[in-house]
Amino acid sequence: MKTLIKDAAVVRPDGTTAQASIAVDGTRIAAVGAVPEGFAADEIIDGKDMLAVPGFVNAHTHASMTLLRSYADDMELMEWLNNHIWPVEAKMVSDDIYWGAALAAVEMIKSGTTTFADMYGPFMERVADVVAQSGMRGVLSRGIIGVAPDGEKKIEENVTLYKDYHGAADGRITVMFGPHAPYTCPPDFLKKVARAAQQLGAEVHIHMNETRAEIAQIEKQYGKRPFAYVEETGLFESGTLAAHCVHLDDEEIAIMKKHHIRVAHNPGSNMKLASGTAPVPRLREEGICVALGTDGASSNNNLDMLQEIQLAALLHKVTSYDPLAVPALEALKMGTEYGAEAVGLKDVGRLEAGAKADITLVSMKGAAWCPRHNEVSLLVYSGSAADVDTVLCDGKILMRHRALQTLDEEKILFEASRCAARLTR
Numbered sequence: 269m270k271t272l273i274k275d276a277a278v279v280r281p282d283g284t285t286a287q288a289s290i291a292v293d294g295t296r297i298a299a300v301g302a303v304p305e306g307f308a309a310d311e312i313i314d315g316k317d318m319l320a321v322p323g324f325v326n327a328h329t330h331a332s333m334t335l336l337r338s339y340a341d342d343m344e345l346m347e348w349l350n351n352h353i354w355p356v357e358a359k360m361v362s363d364d365i366y367w368g369a370a371l372a373a374v375e376m377i378k379s380g381t382t383t384f385a386d387m388y389g390p391f392m393e394r395v396a397d398v399v400a401q402s403g404m405r406g407v408l409s410r411g412i413i414g415v416a417p418d419g420e421k422k423i424e425e426n427v428t429l430y431k432d433y434h435g436a437a438d439g440r441i442t443v444m445f446g447p448h449a450p451y452t453c454p455p456d457f458l459k460k461v462a463r464a465a466q467q468l469g470a471e472v473h474i475h476m477n478e479t480r481a482e483i484a485q486i487e488k489q490y491g492k493r494p495f496a497y498v499e500e501t502g503l504f505e506s507g508t509l510a511a512h513c514v515h516l517d518d519e520e521i522a523i524m525k526k527h528h529i530r531v532a533h534n535p536g537s538n539m540k541l542a543s544g545t546a547p548v549p550r551l552r553e554e555g556i557c558v559a560l561g562t563d564g565a566s567s568n569n570n571l572d573m574l575q576e577i578q579l580a581a582l583l584h585k586v587t588s589y590d591p592l593a594v595p596a597l598e599a600l601k602m603g604t605e606y607g608a609e610a611v612g613l614k615d616v617g618r619l620e621a622g623a624k625a626d627i628t629l630v631s632m633k634g635a636a637w638c639p640r641h642n643e644v645s646l647l648v649y650s651g652s653a654a655d656v657d658t659v660l661c662d663g664k665i666l667m668r669h670r671a672l673q674t675l676d677e678e679k680i681l682f683e684a685s686r687c688a689a690r691l692t693r
């Protein structure tokens with residue numbers, strides 16, 4: 269299949285915007301610029317008044333938590349998890365995971381996201397079904413809480429998920445290991461997860477240093493801070509995507525650098541759960557890869573990556589009094605190029621020849637886009653999810669002029685509502 273996006277404003281990797289066409293051949297971008305000679309497109313998409321950016325990468329979420337959106341708000345993390353979320357999650361069945369993730373896919377595609385890193389479970393194979401059907405990319409991990417009595421079984425489920433799905437859906441699914449957090453996984457348990465991941469050559473996705481309370485708990489229990497605690501278990505040896513990283517000291521930043529840990533920064537969730545502000549400018553200065561995630565739709569409360577990009581650009585200016593703390597282009601890269609790096613995907617996150625054709629076209633026709641002095645600035649500070657017009661992933665059109673091409677939106681909203689009502693009755 270050959271697709272031509274004709275005459276769009278294309279954001280190039282250096283942040284400049286050029287009026288250009290994008291030729292897509294199969295799953296990859298064949299050219300950005302003039303249409304290659306002899307390129308016979310099966311499908312032509314008019315790029316007039318469209319901004320072409322790499323598909324957004326949601327580097328940390330819990331897709332099926334869409335079912336718990338607006339269920340428990342305005343409380344801090346531990347109260348939210350212990351008294352509201354975990355009791356309901358314990359009742360989730362396979363169909364809840366499927367319809368919750370399908371609802372997430374609808375919302376993500378409609379807001380321009382093509383890749384998501386998901387930590388949840390059980391029944392992660394149903395999230396894999398959604399990835400396969402939707403045409404998105406998914407970096408899936410079985411969330412593992414080690415303090416529960418069936419922790420070992422969950423490690424086995426993550427192993428099975430890896431064996432069955434790593435590289436599935438034409439390579440659009442990859443699998444990591446998902447130990448939930450230091451405060452839910454004792455040291456011997458983390459050592460077992462580390463061993464299982466290393467044996468398979470798999471990477472790890474974990475929540476780290478989200479709240480001051482959890483750090484105090486680890487210090488009390490083990491006499492050290494979370495990064496030192498986890499490092500001693502060997503878990504950081506196979507490559508790590510660490511969500512949150514809000515409260516860090518110098519020693520921990522040194523551990524992060526030593527192990528090339530990539531960070532999924534979740535500004536919306538951190539603000540809503542009153543967790544704090546991650547030291548993103550410092551992490552960037554230290555050369556640490558910082559990506560963006562929404563976290564689940566129950567703590568955010570949406571899966572809109574453009575909103576996270578906007579929050580990242582604004583939040584760090586507030587806390588640092590520095591307008592350059594996270595400039596607009598840097599925020600966009602955190603949601604695209606750095607996101608792809610953080611979740612371990614090569615050839616994703618940049619619009620250039622040879623890259624995977626994961627492309628989001630944003631309409632610039634609305635009043636908020638006038639005048640057009642700087643398209644990247646407009647996207648980051650003025651654009652909204654509703655401006656996302658067309659989305660391609662791996663060369664396939666997932667949404668065209670806001671109509672989903674791979675998913676039945678009406679049915680998904682109906683089934684997800686039904687599951688949510690049953691769960692919370």
Ligand SMILES: CSC[C@H]1O[C@@H](n2cnc3c(O)ncnc32)[C@H](O)[C@@H]1O
Binds near residue numbers: 349353388410411537
């Ligand atoms: C064991 S599957 C993943 C697990 O994580 C929970 N979760 C959702 N958001 C957060 C967060 O911000 N911090 C810690 N844990 C979170 C989710 O409810 C699942 O139980």
Ligand SMILES: [Zn+2]
Binds near residue numbers: 328329330475563564
């Ligand atoms: Zn999370």
